[in-house]
Amino acid sequence: MLPKPEIASDMMAKDVPLVRRNSRKASAPKLILVLGMHRSGTSVTIRGVHALGADLGDNLMKPVADDNEKGFWEDLDFNRINERVLAKANSSWHYLYPLDTALFQRSEFAAERIEAAALLSQKLKKASVFAVKDPRTAVLLPFWQCVMDDLGIEPSYLITLRNPLETAESLRKRDGFDRHKGLVLWLKHVYEAIRGTEKAKRLFVSYQNLMADPRGELERIAEAFGLNMPSDESAAFKDYASDFLDASLHHNRISANELRRDEAIPAPIPELYDLVSVWCGFDPEETATLPEDLCKDVNAYFDGRGDFLEYSDRVETTLASVRKQVKDAELKVKDLDTQLTESRAQSARKTEELETLLKQQDEQLQEGQVRLAELEARASHLEGELRKAELASEGLVSQLAAARSDRQMSEQRVAASQEELAKVNAGIAKLSGERDAMRAEMSDAKAHIDRLKGNLAAHTAELAHSVAKIERLTESAAGYEAVIRELRKDLRLQRASLLEMRNSSSWRLTRPLRGVKALAARSVGVVRKAGGSKNDV
Template sequence: MSRTRHPLDNTDKPVSRTVILVLGMHRSGTSAITRVVNFLGAKLADELMPPQPDNNETGFWESAAVVQLNEDILQSGGSRWDDWLRFNPEWFRSPVVDEFTGRALDILARDVGQTGFFALKDPRICRLLPFWMNVFRHFGAQVKYVLPIRNPLEVAASLRARDGFGLSKSTLLWLRHVLEAEAATRDLPRVFVGYGELLSDWRLTIHRIADTLDLEWPRFSAEAEREIDAFLDAGHRHHRVSDELPMDHPDLSEWVKTAHGALLGLCREDGQQGLLEQLEEVREQFDLACKNLGVALHDEHTTLAKKAGNLEDRLSDCQLRLTEAESANREWERRIAALEAKHAESREEMEHALHEQKEATDRAAEKHNRELARQAEKTRGAEHARDEYKAGRDEVSKKLDARIQELVRFTRILQEKDEEVEATWKQLGKAVMALLDYSPGEPLTRRRQKRLVARIQESGIIDEQWYLGKYPDAAETGMDPSLHYLMYGALEGREPKDASRKVVQSLDHG
């Protein structure tokens, strides 16, 4: 059963442990810093968010339970993780806080136990700091704040690659997170750390964090250094740009430029009054603009959410149609297999007929030779023997002509079967086009093109390597083989995979 404590009461537990709270925007190096302090002795939760391919392969290093809790808090306050508006300040005084406080304390008790030194990280906490500060007071934990700062253009490039966000949305998200984290931790034990600084010289950075926050690293050892060196591979830092570029970039708001410049200054020396005043002014202007635009933005988000729902419905319909297409494809494969079996049977019959023909011809020739020998012995006249030989040869020729005509008939039958299979492939191509709701020549967006190609590949209808080997002209185009089949091959009746229909050629080589 969850604990129940009022978030604003004064019944704090005595401080018995220390937590390093890493506060930064998504894609700002929070995972790297959290893992480094973990190597140096700060405990993390046992159940962490799993690494994601093409996202954070080395790990997020954040508690899965804490992330879910923060998602629930944001939802209960009418927000979400990618919302750059200010989180509803009235939520922190609302009755629901008790329930979430109890959940947070239960999570910490389970994740941390009796550990005296641990680290916590989730970018969502930047917007929920009043809540978490109160939770740590109840938990008896002294908080040391580490605020990683990364170039907002790098953050925007990373979010565009991962989530498809535009530059404006990404940089405003960055601005909201860094402003909230800075304002809430002012005059508290904190240190600003540049992400590039950590990657270029983590030892100097860690010593600066320890000196600023009055910390001792319990696991600073040769083994820990080797682990950190292996972990901090600067080759994994994508979308790198100059730290000074945002000051001159034409597409960034003045708020972002000013805030980034001030935060770079605080990385060098915290507490500079002029820089803090700049950040305070930016935050006031940003909050005022968000307040005035909030209703309009909410309406726009509602409209977009409806559109997203419609797209989800269309996706479900497409998935259903794809399932039907796969079923139809299996039926076509069954029919093709039956035709191939008939081809194999016809080929076997043809080979048997050829074998019998050869044996009959050999027997006839042998018999003819014997007859000639007997006739040569019986007659003394060379002319008579020559006439007999000619008559026998003509008879054999007639039989051979008859057999050849029979071979021609069998060859024509096989050609007709080939034409049936070719027609079948054309019908299959048309069926695929219909099931994918695509007409040859119809303009395709890159997204739809990619989705149709993925479905063709998943259906197994095409053997891409065989297709390129079969059709050199398709290979010469440089197109993806599945895309070439979609746009040209299906309509032209090209085979997407080996149908083993080379009967006539095999006979020619036999």
């Protein structure tokens, strides 16, 4: 067991009446309430109670960086009710003016009492030992004691103590509170926690002692409330003493002697701190009550400054509202800055994409223009070829006309020969008597006829070939004329499309590639078709 802090012997004898109890391990309570001022070690204390086997509920407040990194270990359901009750009483956890304790038994708080009773009953059903902490409970004890009386519950209390100067400094860093306000808040919370639990089972725990000797303090708590103390090798104790507790949790170390050196500190604060420091060293079976003189001093301090404290709370409310508005405005400005940055980034990306697209479109337009020039050159070449074909066709037509003239002449010759043959046959008939004389002449005539027949056959074959050639040329000429008409039509369309594309900025950005691709496809088809027709010729 830790040694008790050294204090003046006359203070121990006069101000701390002791009551001895039988030395025995107490039976485990059903409900343990951890009380104390904010930033005074309530989180560290209830985490230790949890290591002793107490259940803390399944809806705990999450840790907050740069505030309570190891966790608050605070039930959000109880916190929500406490906030509602304070708000309904036109108060807050950081108000200096004491609450009217009779207020919470009035009918206007019936709904909150019923909800709190249902919540507490539900939590207790799930655990053999349930522990809860919220520093607001210290100033709301009359409300919760009314609820617990209705449920027939006798809770046990763990009251935490920390140097009020350390608490005030922690509040200054976290909330921006003036040191004097932090000290008065400490006095209000600690005093009301003590006065509200005078007839109940309670134990005082020093934050400094718990950090310095966690095993010794946990043994005090376990012995006082009948809980099981885990061994040093158990996971529960190691998690708490080694992993959870570390020196970084004890910020703002200030000597308690500074309380007595600073005359600006309200007089009841050092006296109350010294007294409770002694109680934090008591054995579990020992208890103490507040001296009457100290109670009068504390009450006189709050009563004598009631108007000022109430005004201070109103000013603080206004300041809190202004701070919230400023914070909201800062968050809004930050959000707008973020949106502006994102918009600028998106605009830059979009501009870059459009520039890339424009560059691609320009390249495609240039390629289309080159391809169009190639197609125009190809069309010009095809026009020249067509002209040549037309000239060749005209030559073939002339040849066909000449062949037809030759054929007519040959036919006339054949007719003349036939007439002459008829005359010869007639002369033979008539001149049968002259047959011998005419044989020589007849033989010559036959030879001449044979030659004429050969010439006739040759002319006939040549005529047939010329006719076939003229038919093919006629078909080829018709194909070329169709190709030329299609090319001229496409050329007119492409020139019109090009003119429209050059005059329209949106078309220039989106359509040139498809137009050129279609033109190229049609031109290739036309060229292939023309090439096929030429090969047929």
